[in-house]
Amino acid sequence: MAYTLEGSILEVCDCNVLCPCWIGEDPDNGTCDSVIAYHVDKGNIEGVDVSGLTMAMVAHIPGNVLNGNFRTMTFVDDRANIEQEQALLMAFAGKLGGPLEDLSKLVGETVGVERAQIAFNVQGGKGAIRIGTDAEAVMEPYRGPTGEVTTLNESIFSTIPGSPAYVAKASKYRVKNMAVGLDIDLEGHNAIQGAFRFEG
Secondary structure: OOEEEEEEEEEEEOOOOOOHHHHOOOOOOOOEEEEEEEEEEEEEEOOEEOOOOEEEEEEEEOOOHHHOOEEEEEEEEOOOOHHHHHHHHHHHOOOOOHHHHHHHOOEEEEEEEEEEOEEEEEEOOEEEEEEOOOEEEEEEEOEOOOOOEOEEOOOOOOOOOOOOEEEEEEEEEEEEEOOOOEEEEEOOEEEEEEEEEEEO
16 A cells, blocks of 8 residues: 555635535636645655645636646645655655545646645634645634534545545635735635545
8 A cells, every 4th residue: 555644634715605616516706716735643655654744735726626627836844854745745646546646637737836834723623724924724614503513425526535524614714826826815715624534
């Protein structure tokens, strides 16, 4: 097995709640501009321990998510050493197969790769991500009448295939990355939380 990764995601976009992309419909604005971060609690990629590190990207999705052609910028946790960085980039670029290869096929262009200080935190259901000076978001999941987190299962699109997504709302969403063409400062838009286990 080339890799095993377990951890959590935090994701936010400029669609309304809930983002139509997850059920295969066109995004609310005709396009979807998003930030997603994968924090690896426990992970190994071809013998390289990547536990505790975070990968993130900002993305412009030009239409229906299932048609792909994303334009992205990739950010690697600046705490990663060179070996860890190369392993993470190889896995998330889809070069080692598995679910990460399926997700990578949606990317039409990666405009660059940068090392960045990435803060990823989930406490009491509230999640927050910060990617250098490029992006920042704060989100909290919706809850049902019993207080349990509202989940989305068996959606046609998922950034955590095989796992339920926690439907959330971002009280803050800011991203400025001119390489991808994003300059956003919003409140009250779509967010997703969740856990993942990827094997390839």
